[in-house]
Amino acid sequence: MDGAAVGEFWLFVKHECTGVAGMQRSALITGISGQDGSYLAEFLLSKGYRVHGVYRRTSMPTLSRVEHLLDDIELHQSDLTDQASLFKLIRQVRPTEVYNLGAQSFVGTSWDQVLTTGDTTGLGVARILEAIRCVDTNIRFYQASSSEMFGKVEETPQRETTLLHPRSPYGVAKVYGHYLTINYRESFGMFACSGILFNHESPRRGLEFVTRKITHAVARIKLGLQQELRLGNLEAKRDWGFAGDYVEAMWRMLQQDKPDDFVIGTGKTYRVQDFVDLAFAEVGLSPADYVVVDPNFYRPAEVDLLLADPSKAERQLGWKPRTDLAQLGFRALI
Ligand code: NAP
Ligand code: G4F
Numbered sequence: 001m002d003g004a005a006v007g008e009f010w011l012f013v014k015h016e017c018t019g020v021a022g023m024q025r026s027a028l029i030t031g032i033s034g035q036d037g038s039y040l041a042e043f044l045l046s047k048g049y050r051v052h053g054v055y056r057r058t059s060m061p062t063l064s065r066v067e068h069l070l071d072d073i074e075l076h077q078s079d080l081t082d083q084a085s086l087f088k089l090i091r092q093v094r095p096t097e098v099y100n101l102g103a104q105s106f107v108g109t110s111w112d113q114v115l116t117t118g119d120t121t122g123l124g125v126a127r128i129l130e131a132i133r134c135v136d137t138n139i140r141f142y143q144a145s146s147s148e149m150f151g152k153v154e155e156t157p158q159r160e161t162t163l164l165h166p167r168s169p170y171g172v173a174k175v176y177g178h179y180l181t182i183n184y185r186e187s188f189g190m191f192a193c194s195g196i197l198f199n200h201e202s203p204r205r206g207l208e209f210v211t212r213k214i215t216h217a218v219a220r221i222k223l224g225l226q227q228e229l230r231l232g233n234l235e236a237k238r239d240w241g242f243a244g245d246y247v248e249a250m251w252r253m254l255q256q257d258k259p260d261d262f263v264i265g266t267g268k269t270y271r272v273q274d275f276v277d278l279a280f281a282e283v284g285l286s287p288a289d290y291v292v293v294d295p296n297f298y299r300p301a302e303v304d305l306l307l308a309d310p311s312k313a314e315r316q317l318g319w320k321p322r323t324d325l326a327q328l329g330f331r332a333l334i
Helices: 003-020 035-046 064-069 083-093 107-112 114-135 169-188 210-222 243-254 272-282 311-317
Strands: 026-030 050-055 073-077 097-100 140-146 192-197 229-231 261-264 291-293
Touching: 026 035, 026 083, 035 050, 035 064, 035 243, 073 083, 083 114, 097 114, 107 114, 107 169, 114 140, 114 169, 140 169, 140 243, 169 192, 169 261, 192 243, 210 229, 210 272, 229 272, 243 261, 243 311, 261 311
Parallel strands: 026 050, 026 097, 050 073, 097 140, 140 192, 192 261, 229 291
Antiparallel strands: none
């Protein structure tokens, strides 16, 4: 046999072993139709995982972000508000890892839908942890926690030990999920990790979030399709990274010897106004001619400043962001 044939042979043997002995690692992702779910699915497939995704029944399709993966992933209908269906799903799939990315994730909406947000973003964590606990406590669990939990920040930069002071119903629900994850680790010895991720963006980001709202509008203005861009608080500061980098950190957390919690961010912060300036500069236009500050987009309570200290992740996970805001490139976001 030549070298290539030997390689093929071993690949075949490996495939047979993982298939027959059930050794192939499998992951279940809630929120697979979302920004992070789609990048995580791609990443796990590249690592040889069998990838299962949870999606909700909707009157219109919501799977455009994973359309290119539909032949490679297995989709299951369920909902974070439905305990029985989550239990049945975990029992049927028996994944080795569960990534809980599903949530009502838009901060602004959380004041209008306090209970839905609490039910999905908060209690949803309890339901999936309970399902895992009943089926198999060896299943490793990742919870998508958020820098929004730091809220009215108690120190800067924010790290794993920074006191939490959430400023929105969304932030409050995430605090519940974060502490419940820690509690299941401490109570039942489960391998449960909480990733405290700072804002991360991509071309797959929803259009209601400020980065995509800005870049989408800038493109439309440049093309003559829109005349103005109405925004809220331009002074808020965020630590923005790239979603594709951050999903690798999620996976790395579940490959550790011991479960733990990690802050994931870039360690740089920018004002919304800075983002606006950069995006308009990219197409040679002046924001002053188009941006209108509209109090309708102010929030009842604002998170003024987020800045990550991701040094624990770098030390323990060997993870570093590869893409900062400038590298991410505003053209890619448009
Ligand atoms: P996203 O694009 O809004 O995706 C949210 C996902 O949750 C979607 O797939 C959505 O499904 C699903 N979902 C909503 N309600 C559900 C329910 N009741 N049952 C099951 N699934 C439900 O959010 P993302 O940016 O990918 O964020 C992923 C996770 O990380 C979220 O938990 C978010 O709160 C958290 N997080 C995000 C950031 C960030 O900057 N992106 C930072 C920190 C933490 P549909 O498509 O059906 O709506
Ligand atoms: O893009 P945003 O809506 O993101 P926000 O509120 O920081 O939340 C995102 O990041 C969290 C992590 O910290 C995640 F947990 C959460 O799920 C989500 O992904 O708003 C960013 C900032 C805010 O200060 C907001 O007040 O931009 C300000 N802003 C100003 N004008 C605006 C607007 N935000 C939006 N969405 N729309 C505006 O017109």
